[in-house]
Every structure is written in structure tokens, then in C-alpha cells.
Amino acid sequence: xxxxxxxxxxxxxxxxxxxxxxxxxxxxxxxxxxxxxxxxxxxxxxxxxxxxxxxxxxxxxxxxxxxxxxxxxxxxxxxxxxxxxxxxxxxxxxxxxxxxxxxxxxxxxxxxxxxxxxxxxxxxxxxxxxxxxxxxxxxxxxxxxxxxxxxxxxxxxxxxxxxxxxxxxxxxxxxxxxxxxxxxxxxxxxxx
Numbered sequence: 001x002x003x004x005x006x007x008x009x010x011x012x013x014x015x016x017x018x019x020x021x022x023x024x025x026x027x028x029x030x031x032x033x034x035x036x037x038x039x040x041x042x043x044x045x046x047x048x049x050x051x052x053x054x055x056x057x058x059x060x061x062x063x064x065x066x067x068x069x070x071x072x073x074x075x076x077x078x079x080x081x082x083x084x085x086x087x088x089x090x091x092x093x094x095x096x097x098x099x100x101x102x103x104x105x106x107x108x109x110x111x112x113x114x115x116x117x118x119x120x121x122x123x124x125x126x127x128x129x130x131x132x133x134x135x136x137x138x139x140x141x142x143x144x145x146x147x148x149x150x151x152x153x154x155x156x157x158x159x160x161x162x163x164x165x166x167x168x169x170x171x172x173x174x175x176x177x178x179x180x181x182x183x184x185x186x187x188x189x190x191x192x
Contacts, residue, residue, distance in 0.1 A: 003168060019121055026054060026085065027166070028151075029115040030100045030175055034128045036115070036158050043175040044117060044166065045097035050147065051089035056120075059084055059152075083127075083153040085118065091137055091145035096174025101149045102136035116151050117178070124164045127157035 013023050029042035059082040066074035092098050104112055116129045135148035162180040170176055 021054070023121060024054065025117075025119040025166075026051075026087070026151075027117040027119075027176065028097055028100060028129075028131075029117070030096065030173075032111075032114050034113050034115060034154075036126055036128060039115075039117065039124075039126050039160060039164065039178045040180060042115060042117070042178060043171070043173070044178060045095075045100050045175050046170075047087060047097040047101075049095045049098070050092040050144075051087060053086075053088045055086045057084055057086065058082075083157070085116070085151040087147075087149050087151065089147045091147040096170065098136070098147055099174075101131060101134055101147075104131050105134050105136055113154070116153075118157075119164075124160040125157045126160060127153040128155060129153055 014020060026047045027042075027044035028047055030045050031041070031043050033042060035041070060078050061080040061082075062076050062078045064074055064076050066072075091102075112131045114129060114131065116127050118125045118127070130152045131149055132152055133148060133150040135146060137145045137147075139146045160180060162183045165179050165181070167177045167179075
């Protein structure tokens with residue numbers, strides 16, 4: 001299907017100054033892959049529909065020290081981080097990302113591992129993650145069902161080496177594909 005529309009002038013999202021949270025994007029790989037070498041192998045479900053809040057936290061471990069040379073003052077060294085994204089919203093049945101998370105409600109161990117692609121103010125970060133604290137339903141009788149998941153990074157995330165592009169429209173299963181173009185074009189002497 002051809003795309004023959006464009007945003008109305010002035011409605012573009014701000015990419016500088018006071019940033020809006022909506023510029024950030026969070027995708028989960030529904031193939032359960034955990035390899036961080038190639039982002040293009042994933043089937044990426046965009047976790048966005050009826051998601052009202054995504055809260056990052058570093059979940060840091062630190063070591064506090066004090067010695068005699070500090071004259072009574074100590075110091076703190078952050079020794080590790082277990083980065084995580086707490087996601088909350090309303091349950092939307094039929095959404096590829098929410099259905100994927102909900103399918104893991106009773107899973108344990110490696111069945112909860114996958115990859116997350118977190119695009120934070122334009123910087124794409126890929127991480128192996130564990131889906132935890134999954135709540136795919138619940139709430140008051142007269143309210144929409146709740147949805148919640150905590151996406152916990154396993155180890156250090158990696159940056160995408162090149163220009164990441166996500167497909168404009170989802171595939172028939174509701175997932176997106178990623179492509180990566182080289183960050184810079186190298187012109188060899190024979191191309192001059």
C-alpha cells in the first residue's frame with residue numbers, strides 16, 4: 001500500500017529542548033532471541049498501544065567507603081547496574097506486544113528472556129532482557145483491565161552501529177522489521 005500523506009506542519013515531535021516522552025520507542029523481539037549482534041533478525045513488537053507510562057531506573061548497586069584521609073567524609077562508588085523499564089497501561093487484546101508479554105504470564109527461566117530495543121531520544125539501545133512482574137489483567141470491575149511488565153536488562157546493552165530504520169507499517173502479525181545502514185559511507189579511490 002502506498003503512503004501518500006505527511007504530518008501537518010507544526011505537529012512534528014520536538015527533538016531538542018524539553019523532550020516529550022512520546023519520542024521514545026520500546027520494541028520487544030517476539031522470536032525470543034537473545035543475540036545482540038544483529039538487530040535485523042528480530043520480529044519487533046512495538047509496546048505502545050494503551051501504554052501510559054514507561055519508567056526507566058538504573059537499579060544500582062553501590063559501595064560506600066570511608067578512610068582516615070577523608071577527614072570524616074566518605075565516598076560512594078557505583079559498582080553495577082541492573083537497568084530496567086517499568087511499563088504500565090491498559091490491556092489491549094490483539095496488540096502484538098501486549099499479547100506476547102501476556103503469553104509469558106506463567107513462564108519461568110529462559111522462557112522469559114528476549115531482546116528489547118529501546119530508542120531513547122533518538123539513541124537506539126539493544127539489550128537482552130528478562131520479562132518480569134507480568135500483570136496482563138486485573139483492576140476494578142468497572143474499569144479497563146490493567147497491563148504491567150518490568151523489562152530487566154541482563155548485562156550491558158549495546159548501541160546500534162549504523163542508522164537504524166524500523167518498517168513504516170507492521171507485518172501481518174503486528175511486528176516490525178529493523179534495517180541498519182552504515183553510519184558513514186566510505187568512498188574508495190576507485191569510486192572517485
